[in-house]
Amino acid sequence: MRALVTGGAGFIGSHLVDALVTEGAEVLVLDDLSRGRESFVNPGASLVRADLAGPEAGEAVLRFAPEVVFHLAAQASVPMSLADPAADARTNVLGTLNLLEACRRAGTRKVVYASSAAVYGDPRYLPVDEQHPLSPLSPYGVSKYTVELYLGVYHAVHGLEWTALRYANVYGPRQDALGEGGVVAVFVERLRRGEPLDVFGDGEQTRDFVFVGDVVRANLAAARAGSGRALNVGTGRATSVNTLVARFSALAGRPLEVRYLPPRAGDIRHSYLADGEARRALGWEPAVDLTAGLKMILRDR
Ligand code: NAD
Numbered sequence: 010m011r012a013l014v015t016g017g018a019g020f021i022g023s024h025l026v027d028a029l030v031t032e033g034a035e036v037l038v039l040d041d042l043s044r045g046r047e048s049f050v051n052p053g054a055s056l057v058r059a060d061l062a063g064p065e066a067g068e069a070v071l072r073f074a075p076e077v078v079f080h081l082a083a084q085a086s087v088p089m090s091l092a093d094p095a096a097d098a099r100t101n102v103l104g105t106l107n108l109l110e111a112c113r114r115a116g117t118r119k120v121v122y123a124s125s126a127a128v129y130g131d132p133r134y135l136p137v138d139e140q141h142p143l144s145p146l147s148p149y150g151v152s153k154y155t156v157e158l159y160l161g162v163y164h165a166v167h168g169l170e171w172t173a174l175r176y177a178n179v180y181g182p183r184q185d186a187l188g189e190g191g192v193v194a195v196f197v198e199r200l201r202r203g204e205p206l207d208v209f210g211d212g213e214q215t216r217d218f219v220f221v222g223d224v225v226r227a228n229l230a231a232a233r234a235g236s237g238r239a240l241n242v243g244t245g246r247a248t249s250v251n252t253l254v255a256r257f258s259a260l261a262g263r264p265l266e267v268r269y270l271p272p273r274a275g276d277i278r279h280s281y282l283a284d285g286e287a288r289r290a291l292g293w294e295p296a297v298d299l300t301a302g303l304k305m306i307l308r309d310r
Contacts, residue, residue, distance in 0.1 A: 013075035018045025061104030070111035091151035101152035177243030181221030210272030215247035217281035220297035231254030243282030
């Protein structure tokens, strides 16, 4: 397979590149290294350092003519999108349009897109399935949803196949403390420095933590199946922040110091994703439980 991975120097993208190279794919990474690192890029892949929204990106796609494009490059921070919505839209919407135009001209068969649970907004029921109303609460959520709509248009008008994977909170090695699903990475960083773990509110808020290796397998499956669909990629399980602290304490072999701080405005109380559709459409299911995933991060540091 000739595969382009945008954002392939980032947290999730770099793990996907590793898996594609292992599978024997010919892989091009497109990344401006604004957040990703060159050292994360597998030596078996080529790297083009370019802005997704600029002309060089389009030229690189045309030259490489990928069969499949895994589109993960993005401004991936909710707070950043609130601080500068136009910059978020420039990368996430205009950058993606630049990419889709190049895909169309290059004869790309399929785009597998990294969407987000942020498209749903505050859950009206749990678990959140794909039929849940789409009501994003941040410019980031709007830009992620907008791209799903464009993918539908590019299929209708140009026949480009697509699957949007709506990730829950992804965690794993190489994640930095600034990204969207950051609480695990923040705790790892605090542990490493011997600092207390900050918990906002009572710690009973829940999230759906999905291991990066499982997200990679969902992407690989989506290259071959699930066309024309948006699919949740989560574990179907709610984990509270207090449970996360307890798992870290168990792994550290000692109780960890926790600082309880006032709740953050706008934080969603409970969220987890129904994972049945991805099972049916992709034959995919998450395989790594939280303790095993946390162990892999701690071992990697
Ligand atoms: P990341 O920041 O590590 O990766 C994004 C990559 O895109 C980085 O390497 C960055 O340098 C690159 N990039 C940013 N702007 C660019 C531009 N203008 N041109 C070219 N490259 C650019 O983030 P991640 O956590 O690996 O996220 C990957 C994708 O998954 C993103 O699309 C994100 O929205 C989505 N996502 C992530 C999570 C999560 O929990 N981490 C959850 C839902 C969705």
